[in-house]
Amino acid sequence: MNKKEAILSSALKLLTEKGVHNTPMSAIAKAAGTGMGTIYNYFPNKEILINEIYVKIKGEEKSVFAPFDNDQPIKTQFENYFSAIIQFFLEKPIYFRFMEQLQASPIITNESKITGENSYKAVYELVVKGQKERIIKQIEIDEIFIFIGGAIMSYLRWYFAQSGKINASLSNQMRMVWDAIKE
Numbered sequence: 139m140n141k142k143e144a145i146l147s148s149a150l151k152l153l154t155e156k157g158v159h160n161t162p163m164s165a166i167a168k169a170a171g172t173g174m175g176t177i178y179n180y181f182p183n184k185e186i187l188i189n190e191i192y193v194k195i196k197g198e199e200k201s202v203f204a205p206f207d208n209d210q211p212i213k214t215q216f217e218n219y220f221s222a223i224i225q226f227f228l229e230k231p232i233y234f235r236f237m238e239q240l241q242a243s244p245i246i247t248n249e250s251k252i253t254g255e256n257s258y259k260a261v262y263e264l265v266v267k268g269q270k271e272r273i274i275k276q277i278e279i280d281e282i283f284i285f286i287g288g289a290i291m292s293y294l295r296w297y298f299a300q301s302g303k304i305n306a307s308l309s310n311q312m313r314m315v316w317d318a319i320k321e
Contacts, residue, residue: 141170141172141176141180142180144170144171144172145166145167145170145172145176145177145180145181145187146187146190146191146194147170148166148169148170149161149166149169149170149187149188149191150191150232150236151169151232152165152166152169153188153191153236153239154232154235154236154239157239158184158188158239158240158243158245161184162184163177163178163181163183163184163187166184166187185245185247188240188245188246189245189246189247189249189250191236192236192237192240192246192250192254193250193253193254195233195236195237196250196253196254196256196257197257198226198230198233199223199226199257199258200256200257200258200259202222202223202225202226203219203222203257203258203260203261204260206218206219206260206264212264212267212268212271212273212274213273213316213320215264216261216264216268216316216319217312217316219260219261219264220286220290220311220312220315220316221308221312223290224290224293224294224308227290227294228294228297231298234294234298238291238294238295241291258283262279262283265279265282265283265319266279272321273320273321274319274320274321275319275320275321276321277319282319285315285318285319286315286319289311289314289315293307293308293311
């Protein structure tokens with residue numbers, strides 16, 4: 139792992155454990171095994187560092203949707219999306235904790251948000267197609283994504299709070315979200 143990767147990894151861990159405001163750059167440098175000068179060579183301030191982590195996670199998130207099969211029914215594609223994004227965060231709970239903490243934060247720049255939106259472009263296009271085919275409700279697309287994103291976040295919060303993991307509930311959640319957005 140090179141220094142920049144060590145800084146990003148250490149920052150992700152500390153930011154999710156201690157919170158954005160309780161994690162000084164000096165703690166990140168120490169955890170990464172590097173000096174303050176080195177950390178500032180890569181990241182002039184903590185906001186830039188946080189935005190780089192956000193964009194990195196969104197880039198990995200985008201790969202979740204690469205294997206979509208556009209020939210499948212819209213419902214099947216949606217179910218594949220929903221379960222894939224849940225699985226992504228279940229496998230990387232630190233990513234979930236980071237994104238949950240920064241979900242509505244002004245620290246994430248508009249540029250980073252635009253880059254992040256690219257991560258779910260395939261799903262966006264799926265919903266638009268579903269609306270054109272009158273399979274998905276004719277509601278503003280941003281509102282649909284707020285609803286879907288909220289359902290994903292709520293499910294993940296609930297899942298991580300459980301002592302015994304209940305996998306059957308994912309299919310129930312998926313069905314309820316689909317029932318809410320379908321025509």
